[in-house]
Amino acid sequence: MRLALTGIACGALALPAPAFADLPAPVRAMIDAAIETGEEAKVRTVIELARATNPEDGAEIDAILAAYETQLAVAAEAEAAAEQERIRTAGLFENWSGKGELGAFRSTGNASNTGITAGLSLTREGIRWRHKLSGRADYQETDGVVTREQFLAVYEPNWKINDRLYAYGLAQYERDRFQGFSARYSVSGGLGYDVLLDEPVTLSIKAGPAWRRTEFVDGGSRSDLAGLAALDFDWQLLDTVSFTQDASAFVQSGSSTFISDSGLVAKVAGDLSLRLSYTVEHDTDPPAGAVKTDTLSRVTIIYDF
Incomplete structure (x- = not known):
């Protein structure tokens, strides 16, 4: 599944990610790069690979995944609200x-x-x-x-x-x-x-x-x-x-x-x-x-x- 995070979701609606001191910087960079693509399947795959290669940092990786899923939920709600507003305000010859x-x-x-x-x-x-x-x-x-x-x-x-x-x-x-x-x-x-x-x-x-x-x-x-x-x-x-x-x-x-x-x-x-x-x-x-x-x-x- 691909869900493109809009500028709203990535900016104003994005939740601040907690600071993780123990997760290796290259691993965190890899996860951030996957999130930047806006492709949910890719993000989940990268996070699973990070968990498999860094089992000692499982709790931190789970927290990153939870924050990402919160962002997805916020973006989906915003998109649904925008779609309903578009339908409500559509003219007679639109939609x-x-x-x-x-x-x-x-x-x-x-x-x-x-x-x-x-x-x-x-x-x-x-x-x-x-x-x-x-x-x-x-x-x-x-x-x-x-x-x-x-x-x-x-x-x-x-x-x-x-x-x-x-x-x-x-x-x-x-x-x-x-x-x-x-x-x-x-x-x-x-x-x-x-x-x-x-x-x-x-x-x-x-x-x-x-x-x-x-x-x-x-x-x-x-x-x-x-x-x-x-x-x-x-x-x-x-x-x-x-x-x-x-x-x-x-x-x-x-x-x-x-x-x-x-x-x-x-x-x-x-x-x-x-x-x-x-x-x-x-x-x-x-x-x-x-x-x-x-x-x-x-x-x-x-x-x-």
Whole structure:
């Protein structure tokens, strides 16, 4: 582990080292040089070597290590406080991270064709609030005729109740004329829980009531109360390869919707990755003329920022 001691930690926050008269000067100089590098692993290695070669000075070496660990703790606290202050004072357009996708798809179901796909997802992490914005578009034309046109936009704010539990809100817009609707609006709110937080495996689940309004291509519309359940699973298989699984279900009277998106992501270079994904969307009671199940295979290049 490398922890760079800032000027604050090394200066104003550094604790005065006790004077040691018996420890040989070259040994003390070696320890001081290791501390100067700011590399914790190197410091601990040098101190262990000093202890092994100067066993009679073990108490003094232990005192040096204790003083060094105190400096590390003070520096870490200062760094954490500075990070929290940076987050609290960040402007509306600051502290966002995300990724963009661009590639091709192959679909089966209500339309069988190949086209282009693009997506964008943004996340803003705060002390208590987390905001997620995402959007996706799939589009294809054949001889000037649109054969696939699917759009999705989602906004999800989270309020962190504790390290794992959070309350969520959700506003979602969809458009897919080949599934029989010109617009579908979904609103939901409920609770989420981060079941697994530590890599290589993370898992988050959420559930709550929802309201959906569907506007059909034939001009009709309907509104329904529903229940939403969803999960987000990520598994870092290797340093450069990960598996992702997202699933959601809107359960309601009439047509319920179940979606599963499985992906394999491989780092290519720097912030660029290649993603292969397979999505299945099933509507239990689609409009007349539409089939129940659509599948979509995507190959995309991802840019992380």
